Amino acid sequence: MDLKEYLNRIGFTGQYDKADLHNFFTIHKLHVMNIPFENLSIHSGERNSMDLQIIYDKIVKSNRGGWCCENNLLFSWVLKEMGYKFTILGAKVFNSQEQEFLPTDSHLINLVEIDGKQYIADVSFGVSCQIWHPLELISGKDQLQPPGVFRLINNGMKWLLEKTGRKQLVQDKAFANSSLVDKRLTKTLYSFLLTPRDANHFWEMSDILQTSPESLFMLKSICSLQTATGYRALIGWTYSEVTFKEDSDSVYMKEIPDCEMKALLKEKFNLVLANKFTPKNNKANYCI
Numbered sequence: 001m002d003l004k005e006y007l008n009r010i011g012f013t014g015q016y017d018k019a020d021l022h023n024f025f026t027i028h029k030l031h032v033m034n035i036p037f038e039n040l041s042i043h044s045g046e047r048n049s050m051d052l053q054i055i056y057d058k059i060v061k062s063n064r065g066g067w068c069c070e071n072n073l074l075f076s077w078v079l080k081e082m083g084y085k086f087t088i089l090g091a092k093v094f095n096s097q098e099q100e101f102l103p104t105d106s107h108l109i110n111l112v113e114i115d116g117k118q119y120i121a122d123v124s125f126g127v128s129c130q131i132w133h134p135l136e137l138i139s140g141k142d143q144l145q146p147p148g149v150f151r152l153i154n155n156g157m158k159w160l161l162e163k164t165g166r167k168q169l170v171q172d173k174a175f176a177n178s179s180l181v182d183k184r185l186t187k188t189l190y191s192f193l194l195t196p197r198d199a200n201h202f203w204e205m206s207d208i209l210q211t212s213p214e215s216l217f218m219l220k221s222i223c224s225l226q227t228a229t230g231y232r233a234l235i236g237w238t239y240s241e242v243t244f245k246e247d248s249d250s251v252y253m254k255e256i257p258d259c260e261m262k263a264l265l266k267e268k269f270n271l272v273l274a275n276k277f278t279p280k281n282n283k284a285n286y287c288i
Contacts, residue, residue: 001056003081009060010034019083021114028121029132036065036269037126038223042210044275050199050206052077069202071124072108087111090201091192101191106205126224127233127288128182129163129189146244161189167248175253180235182287219282225269232268233288236281240288
């Protein structure tokens with residue numbers, strides 16, 4: 001694995017041997033702007049892996065994206081190679097339908113310490129809840145980013161992450177009542193402890209998420225990528241382009257026929273899949 005090859009993949013042109021705050025924020029944003037959050041492997045007859053070499057080959061060499069355990073584990077390797085002090089953490093994602101956190105850690109994030117301050121790095125939550133920049137680990141502080149306002153809240157030993165966004169204005173009224181349109185302004189994303197983890201901690205959950213018939217990632221094919229003005233998302237056959245505005249987000253949506261899917265993935269996400277991709281959008285609680 002080659003750090004320079006990864007940095008070229010995300011378009012980083014700075015001094016990679018400086019483990020400072022500026023470079024940290026820069027590589028975080030470049031990652032989410034160039035590497036999609038996606039689970040298309042499990043809808044293409046493939047398997048997602050927790051093996052770092054396999055992840056590197058997929059994302060860097062094959063120009064693919066990945067879900068959280070892939071993207072954030074790769075990012076932890078990048079942090080290590082660049083000389084940052086970091087700790088892998090596990091997070092429990094909030095199930096908005098059941099109004100409770102999932103019982104086990106299904107989301108991998110990184111805690112980074114620079115100049116005596118701690119930051120949460122998460123380059124793979126995707127769609128409207130993707131942070132563009134690391135979040136300083138301060139309880140109750142509003143941290144404004146282009147997608148909205150993020151807040152970390154300390155509740156004893158547990159930390160919560162929530163986001164307040166803007167109203168989504170759907171351009172085509174035919175999609176106004178789509179289940180993919182998120183009408184919540186403030187939402188809880190996940191909770192976590194500051195307990196160090198490693199890749200082995202996520203192996204079992206990674207298998208469950210890509211085999212259980214109840215898993216969101218089995219029920220829906222998902223691909224999203226942040227852009228300079230918002231983000232793009234493909235959920236099943238529904239393609240969305242969201243543009244951030246000052247007081248609302250403009251949402252353009254359209255259905256993509258199977259015959260156009262390959263071209264759309266290449267044009268909008270710069271993805272070329274090796275195997276046949278079968279979109280999926282079964283009923284499940286998930287919003288853009």
